[in-house]
Structures are given as structure tokens and as C-alpha cells.
Amino acid sequence: MITFSQKQLKIPQMSKPVYLVTGGMSKFGRAIPEMRTEELVVDAFTEAAEFIKKSPAELKKYIHSCYYGHFADHFGDQLLGEALIHDRLGLDPLGNVGIKTGGATGGSTLWEAFKAVASGYSDCVLAMGWERMDEVPTDEGNNYIACAADKDWETPLGHIYTGYYAVMAQKYWQVFGKSEDSFRKTMAEIAVKNRGYARMNPHAQGPMKITVEDVLKSPVVAYPLRALDCCLMSVGAACAILCDEKTAYELTDNPLLVYVTAGSHTLRVADRRNMEIPLLPNESADQYKDLGERFPGSDRYPGFTGFLAARMAAYYAYGMANIYDPTEDLDLVELHDAFTISDIQTYEDVGIRPYGEGRTYVESGDCYHTNPNTGKPGKLPANLSGGLIGNMHAVGATGIMQAVEVGQHIWGRWAEMHENQKKWDAYGRTKPKDWQNLQVDNAKRGMAISHAGVGSHVTATILVHPDHQLKGRNS
């Protein structure tokens, strides 16, 4: 589809507001051979229960239906793995359903859970996601992931999904990055930032204290992408409890309003056709008139450089939450940094920066907890969890982990959840001597973007402190 009807552009409506009450996550690792998936899932659920001072059994009594995100049945060699987890959580005979949308599975799981509460079907739901990508060797894992591309038209080409995205990275690099060393360095800064933030996160699989030089010297995966530009492949689980207002306040004094939306675009990038740029509230058609002159080769939209699914998810979400300008109206974001360059692409798709100017979000220092240029708080810190590059990408859990991380900032409990020495010890990880509290002061609103592969599915989850809802500026 390249043209929309007004019906398709309707801002999604809820029959009642939905709240995030709590969330939790397990440790994340490349391989966790000592634990079954159910153990990871129970860890995540227990953390969520304890976060609101409930026992897991007490929390379970509130749950009415269950939404399970688990992308790759192949990895665990188990169909209906969701049902096994449901049973192990002792939530039978409640209704449950498995959700799979590739890398966006976690976000899509929240989407389904959100709609179940918004519709009035359930007053309290469990959104639980996990992945275990350690049960096949890496090259077989890469083949399985490539099977999420078109098996006839794409998968035989190298059986390597990264390659199908990498051609998009190449186009963006040449057109909007202009193949400049300075742009390459900006990409590297994202890798340094996210791995550095991961050092403060006991859950994180890939903490590293590195420099831009280290990134630029790391092995080439697919030029210009280098090993340290790429996200992790992980094992782990994360969950969230969503409720209607009445139930939310029974469980906690401090639930957060949540909005979840989704967009999609063709699974094969090959099928993407030209269209007008759909505008976000803070954009005007005029500003893109000369895009092709400023960035030769950018004449196709979304072409191979934009993620239309991200734009659609943001469009719907900003409409629901009355976000006019994400950089002004949000206090932090967790973005799907599968690759440093896709992170930059996303800044534009979700309107943090206009198309063509994504790099300035990093270069201005706005994306940092503390702006390295000014020493003051970053305007819109991104991926303080470490993101997919530093923390984890346990596919079905990723979008949920992101939302829970954003929530912990708005709750003002980020330090509590990341500083605790017992957690570092339990996960067998050493807390760095220079551990830093990354709590965003006075965080009121935040967003998590969950994204699949070449941009086939993207969700936007916006969390808002109920005392700080925005009034409509969008119309």
C-alpha cells in the first residue's frame, strides 16, 4: 500500500485508559546453559511482583489473560513453547496466546496486552517475552533468523539476515551519511555510549568500556558496519503487568499510563514502493521539499533508508499520547539499536530529528544521560539500559525490557533496580567501581521502540506519569 485512507490514519482509540503497574526481567546472557526458559521467566515475574511488594502468587490472582512473546520456535526446537511457559507459571486455565513479529516481538506482545485491557476484555494482563538463542550454534542461528525473510526470494542469498538489512545501512550511509568519516565516527559514538551504559546494568550481557577508536578498529561485518556496531544475540526474559485504572491502583499507588501502537512495512525491502513522506505533528511538507537536493539519492521514500513502520507506529502513538515533539515532550527513550546506523535511521522515522538530520541527535549530545558537550543533562537520553548493543537482544523480551527500563526512570526507581549489590552477585557480575546512577531526573514521559529486522514490524510504547499528561497540541 502506498496511499492511505482517512480510516487507516485514524488515531487509535481505547475504551478505557491502560496502566503499566510493574515489570521485571531476568539476567541476560549469550548462553545460559544452567537454566531452562521457565527459570528465566519465573525470575522476571518474581522481580515484577516484588517491585510492587507482592508475592508472585498474590500478583497472579489479578491476571485475567496472558500474552507471550517468543519469536523463534526453531531455536528451542519446541512449538507452542508459550503454552509450556503458561503452565509452568501456573496460569492455566486462563486464556493465553503467543505473539511473533521478529525483532519487534516484545513490543507486539505489549501491543496485544494493551488492547486486551483497553477493550475491557481483561482488567489485568501479563505480557511476558523471552528468547533463547543459545540452543544452536551461531551460524545455524543465523540461518534460522534468515528464515524470517522470504524463503524463496531472500533466504537462499547467504542465509544471513544481517545482509538483508545491511544493504539498507549502505544506502543510508552513502545518501545521508555521505560516506563521511565524521558520520562513521558518530555511529561509533552510539556503540561506545550504549556499551558504557550497559556497565551500570547488572542484567546486561555486553558491558564494555571502549572508545570510538575501538569501534573503528573492530572487524568489518559488512562495510561500514563493524562488529562493535552490532547488537547482541541473547537469552533472557522480561515481563510487564498492564491493568485498567481500578486494578492498577489496587496493585500500586504509582501506575503509569501506557499507550502501545504498531506499524508495519513489507517483509521484503524489495517490495517497497515510493510514497509521500507521512508527516509527524512536528513536521511540515515544506521542510522536505529540498531533501533530494541536500541529500542526492534520497528521492525515494521510504526507499532503503527509512523505516515506514516506525513512522506509522510513532504517528499513531503521538496521536494517542498527545506528543507533539518527541525531543521536547519525552524525557527519555529506549530505541531498537540493532545496529548503530539503524539507530540513527530511527531518530528520523520517529521524529526526534527530521529526515537527513538524525546524526545531530548524537552530535548535539542530546542522546546522552549527561551531555558530553555541556556537562548538563542530555535533552532526551537514549538507551540508558545499554540497549540491544550493550544490554541484550533476547528478541521476545527486548521490547518489554525497554518499556520496563523507561518505567523505572519515571517511577524514580532506576537506581534501586540497578545498584543493588545482591543482584550483581546473583547474576555473577562485578559492579564497576565507577558505577553511575543513570536515573533521569524528573522523568515524566518516555518511549520505547521495538523493531523487526528490515522494519517489517515496529511498535511504539509510550509511558506517561498520570500527573503529567499532555494536552492536545496535535490538531
Added chain:
Amino acid sequence: MSNSNKRGTVKVINGRYRPDGSFHYNYPNTPIYDEAGKLMGVTNPRDLTHIHAYGGESQFFSSLKDGEIWGTKCENPDCEHTGTVNLPYKIYCPDCLKKAIPVNLTATAIKSATVHTFMVTERTGAFNTLEKPIRFINIEFEGVDTILMSYLSVGEPKVGMRVVPIFRKVEPTFTILDLSWVPLGTSVEKLPDGFSFSK
């Protein structure tokens, strides 16, 4: 174990699959221990063959061995975007969902194929059969609304580079791998084994 059996093949007779030979092979599983000798799990080996239908896309995959590239065009006059040409081949127009008309795009490809973007990578997944590094190319064609993904077999890719199709006419695989590309002007001696130009 009957690993010496003939690997499975399939025919369609009277509209039904007729499998012949072995479609799976059994291997014993093995225990996984840690250093202390604690049982951590087991391996689950397997070797199996799937059956897959090309259905209405068969035209595309069967024509590659003949040196032809087929796409489809929506000729529904009532379609919002009538005239849209799709390569990859689409059986139905995604806009109006009417049957699209197969069109031979071989000449279009020879005349206008241009690299839109590309990627060179040494990294592949299990079961890859392409020579490394793989040179992924995404190709624009005049009058075609979509951009085909494929691979370059000779030379180094560049955005804007003109390329021409080559076809695996000898021992075709009947997959997308039977189609590859070389820079315009490449001589026939440089083509990989089994491949030739359209004519």
C-alpha cells in the same frame, strides 16, 4: 538408521504430492555435561527434507534456466495504481488483489538494471552455498516499481553501477540463486561455472 536410503524426491501426480525415498534420517542424541560431570542437557540431531510449493510463482522460478526474468503487472483499469510492475513477481496486485499479468522483464533488465544499493559480507548462515564474500545487490529497473535483491558474481558493486543478468542454465537449482548479475560489458569467459547470459 537408514542413512544409505535415497534422499527424498517428490512428484505431483493427479494433484497430489508423491514422495519417494527418505525424508528424514535418525541420529542418536548425546548427553551434554559440564566440567564437573553434571548432566546439563542433550543434543537433538536431525536431518530432514521439507516440501515447498511455488504455486503461482512457478513461472518465475522455472524461467530462469531459460534466461528469462518474469515479473507481473496490474492491468486492472479500476485499480488505484493500475500499471504497477512488480519484480519480485507478485501473483496478485497488492493494491486491488486482482490477478496480475505476467510480463517478461528480461529485456528491461538487460537494458536498465542499475545497482540501487549493495553490501559485501563475509558473514553467512548455515546452509549458505554462495561463494564468500557475498556481494548483495539491490537492483532498480526502468518502469519497475520495486527493487529486486540478488547477488553480483563478477567485480565489485557500486551504487549506480549498470549490471546485466546471468542465469544458471547448467544444473539449475530452480531457486533465486539461478539468477545473478555482472557489470555491463563483462565478457562471457568471466561468468561463473554453469552461468550464461540471457541468449
